[in-house]
Amino acid sequence: xxxxxxxxxxHLQLLxxxxxxxxxxxxxILIASVIxxxxxxxxxxxxxxxxxxxxxxxxxxxxxxxxxxxxNGVPPPFNEVPILSxxxxxxxxxxxxxxxxxxxxxxxxxxxxxxQTLPLGVNVIRNDNAVVWRYVPLxxxxxxxxxxxxxxxxxxxxxxxxxFNGTNFEVLCQNNxxxxxxxxxxxTFSSRLIRFGNFTGLVWxxxxxxxxxxxxxxxxxxxxxxxxxxxxxxxxxFLPLSFQLLVNESGTLSDRDGDGVPDVYDxxxxxxxxx
Numbered sequence: 001x002x003x004x005x006x007x008x009x010x011h012l013q014l015l016x017x018x019x020x021x022x023x024x025x026x027x028x029i030l031i032a033s034v035i036x037x038x039x040x041x042x043x044x045x046x047x048x049x050x051x052x053x054x055x056x057x058x059x060x061x062x063x064x065x066x067x068x069x070x071x072n073g074v075p076p077p078f079n080e081v082p083i084l085s086x087x088x089x090x091x092x093x094x095x096x097x098x099x100x101x102x103x104x105x106x107x108x109x110x111x112x113x114x115x116q117t118l119p120l121g122v123n124v125i126r127n128d129n130a131v132v133w134r135y136v137p138l139x140x141x142x143x144x145x146x147x148x149x150x151x152x153x154x155x156x157x158x159x160x161x162x163x164f165n166g167t168n169f170e171v172l173c174q175n176n177x178x179x180x181x182x183x184x185x186x187x188t189f190s191s192r193l194i195r196f197g198n199f200t201g202l203v204w205x206x207x208x209x210x211x212x213x214x215x216x217x218x219x220x221x222x223x224x225x226x227x228x229x230x231x232x233x234x235x236x237x238f239l240p241l242s243f244q245l246l247v248n249e250s251g252t253l254s255d256r257d258g259d260g261v262p263d264v265y266d267x268x269x270x271x272x273x274x275x
Contacts, residue, residue, distance in 0.1 A: 063231040068202060091103055093111060117218075118140050147190045155192065184211035
């Protein structure tokens, strides 16, 4: 006799396969964008988004606009893959090793823990508590939560972290594309770019609802820091951390020679005797 647990396992595997296909498509699009840009511009000027205009929000420009577009699935014209200029220690999640990152010097990484949502995630926080990069690829919410309910939860958590009282903030950009439904799987996305006090935060939430399952599968991210630093943070911290998640399916940077130094930081990535 088919058990309820079996049905949950089947739906969960279907969900995982769907997420993996979507992730691979996003990776393909981003890598294709990088390759096309590199082939047309070999001046090694790096990524200069000083005068960049967002394709989906006309109230922001520069690196913040580029990061906003990227977070909403619109890859800016990268000339090179963003990497950390000051790589520090490595974070590997204790329960899911595929969630691994090289974090910047001066930052500390913590596993995200919430007994209500049972998340798999990481919080990367600058040691002065002024900058946060939070990524939760999977958390569980009750079916009666909407994408905006979950977005509000993340925004309020950001406000609470900085001791902000939640009033007199400015929504610089917002994106609420219509949901998509395919094969009994509904996907909903919502994002905000918010200025509050002396800080700016970019928050996005993606919700997957599988027909017949009692809970929602949720991915979310928060990138926040002082407004006067946000452009630099977008280029030097937030984008490099995000791109590390796109390198391979294990979620970690490639290390072909196995010397413990990721290829992007290794002067000779195929020589284990040289870092």
